[in-house]
Amino acid sequence: MEKENGDITNNNSTGLIVDEQEDRSIRKKIQDLWRLLWRDKSGLLGLTIFLILVFAAIFAPMLSPHDPLQQNLIMSRQPPIWAEGGTTEHILGTDNLGRDIFSRIIYGTRVSIMVGFLGVSMAFSLGMMIGLVAGYKGGTVDNVIMTLTNMVLSLPYLVFVVFIAAILGNSLLNVILIFGFTDIPIFVRVTRGEVLRLREEGYIEAAMSIGQKTPVIIFKHIMPNLLGPLITLATFEMSAMIFYEAGLGFLGLSVPPTVPSWGNMLAEGRQYLTIYPWMSIYPGLAIVLTGFGMNLFGDWLRDVMDPRMRLMKK
Amino acid sequence: MKPILAVEKLNTRFETFAGSVYAVNDINFELFPGEILAVVGESGSGKSVTMLSLLGLLPGSSSRVSGRAQFSTAGIDVDLLSLSKSELNRYRGNHISLIFQDALRSLNPVTTVGEQISESLITHLGYNKKKARRHALELLELVGISQPDKRYSSYPHMFSGGMRQRAMIAIAISCKPEILIADEPTTALDVTIQSQILELARRLQRELGMAVIWITHDLGVVAGLADRVLVMYGGTAVEIAPVDELYENPRHPYTEGLLGAIPSIANKGIKRLVSIDGSPPDLFQAPRHCQFVWRCPYAFEPCWQNIPQNYEINKGHYSKCFYDLQNNRPRTEV
């Protein structure tokens, strides 16, 4: 009797302590997460670079010192400010037609960001839907979708894109559509993989077994878990798309040559590479900076989104 | 008798982003030649970490090990913890061997089982390939693997769970070690295979005269196997005793709890099974008092203030507790 009493009191007291411990561990987890974010300043740097680019794209007319299309043959082939013969008027120099390189780079962000953002949005939304159907339905539907997906993914991507771009012809809309469509398979594959993984999780099975409706399961239980990996993927894909757009521009297959874009500038610069190297150097640096920022940001997102990473080092 | 292994004040700590983890705290124990010492405790109590610490197998960058571990046998008398990595390699797998819980993950998936046995022989005994192979075949036979010729060149994934564990044992005993440390080797196996492996271990221990440290959380296994038992809790050894004495006369509240949690024919219908309430201690704090105090039904004031010393109860029976369980009152010396 006495012992039982002891048991009961002990029960209460330990229960209290356990609660306290759990409470502390949640607080600790949040603190850990914060520490992780704060530790990895490279992620913040990446985000900052990305935001600057978006800002430049939106406010290009206000930020550019010159009209990017304004030709001025007298002022042509000016080297950048720090080279011999450079002027403060054109800090990164001018091209063979006397257009201000700095202003053209600023306007170039518009093409890059637009292609990257719209292309990825398209691939993201379509890819996620197709992937959800494949992963959730399974069976023949899944087989057909995945066979097609793997087929497209086994093609050499650049050749594939060059090929389509050559047929469709130069226009911003075409470029966005090309990337938007050709990037779908990656999103399909990742979404499907995640859905299959989630279906194995106990709580989805539980939701299914108590007869919750399919839309409820998809929107309440599956979608929220998909967003993390897909947003991370989108960051990397956007950076890749910006690269591919510039590459197509370089081959003369992106937006029309009259539009200032980084790829077009490189294509023009290449013809004058031996005499006016700055025409090629600076647009390229803009691409490098973009890739750098988005990759840092993507790496950071991946670490934060991946629950396994939160455990940190054992 | 002189112990073959004497561990004194072993402490192991892990440095993490979140702070230090006090995984092993002031462990002392001795292992005598030819005996089987069972180490029991719940997961996270530091059983495995203790053994890995002794052999320098913890990740070097984040772990700190201190204390002494004197290994003494014919012509050898060294402190394992003071050895350099390459010096330690002369003892690991040769004089002291380990087998792990999950044999599938513990065997190299891309080399044959035979090669994994031979390489120990080549490394430690200086055998050539041919001789190592011949000996490895004998070892496979010895641990009860049929068709050793064929199995020699098989890969681990082609073995069944029980066979993999036999292969692990073959590797471990290949150089006739003085000490075999088995880290829950039967936990992942089903019951019939489990008893086969236990039987094998007992037979080999007798034939080779090894001292065995058998880590488990299953007290049922311990009774039929061990000579002595060491009970671990919160990274420290709370009680150590000869096996019969421990079962009849547990002197630490944690051991008593553990024994109360095993179903047995003897106490059927008499006592209900008792579980131990609460959860294991937070290892992020350096221990300042008994680690079991949060869950101890007998805890009283001194338990919150000091770490209990190792009280000798009988010859060879020690308990780290301020409470005298036998007489149901605090120890007089407290």
Add this chain to the structure above:
Amino acid sequence: MALLLGVLFMVFILLHITGDPVSLMVSRHASPAEIEALREELGFNRPLMVQFADFLTDAVQGDFGRSFRYRQPAMGLVLERIPATIELASAALLMAILMGVTIGILGGSNPNTILDSLARGLGLLGQTIPTFWLGLILIIIFSLHLGWFPTYGRNTFVLFGMHLPDKSIILPAFALSLFTTGQLARFTRSAVLEVMNEEYVTTARSKGLGKMRIYSRYILKNSAIPLISIIGVQFSYLLSGSIYIETIFSWPGLGNLLAEAVSTRDFFLVQATAFFTSLVVIGLHLVTDLIYMLVDPRIRYR
């Protein structure tokens, strides 16, 4: 085989649903009547399936149409360009493996050291610098300023009757390889890191094996398995990337041919090049799978 047919079909369908190939061929100023005439001549006004069947029969016989510009069968032009591309891509792959895998192993086995940062940095660098820009920059520095390498072209010397490229391959191969070097450094690093934490490595250490043996038989052998598939994928990236690099360095390979065919609107040549590049890449995937099976015993016996 099914995959091949699928790709063939896809190339074909893409060609026809994404636009009218005739519009690629004629100049922008052609009159509708002229376009219609050409369409009639080339049979593009027939039903799609008929065209595909036709295309297939011709393709099986090795007929991919004639290049307008060279006035030669497209297939011959493509086949004669393949070796130069394979040569460039192989050189780049070799450079990438030598550098990327080495740095990856060093970084992975010494986590949180300078070597580790180097491996991670190289990974980031490869992803950050576009191949086409790197080619230009290398020309500016090493050809124009330092004069160490020719600015373009494939110069050869003869050895045992073979025309082997001289130092002119170094710049293009390096420019092409950087992305892959970075990827390999990154993947090798994480593969090694992962394998180092595997229990069988602890077992190996508990057996008292030497460091060399643990590395060669345990860590590297196990890390190699995921790397093989990565290397396969990377080779197809290299083939794709050769479009830029061969254009910049005027390297006489497939990529150069494709870029040229695109800009001269040489329809059949574009089609044949795209098809054969895909063919090479798919062949590579098969070879990769084969090597994979040979190396990983778990797959071999399944």
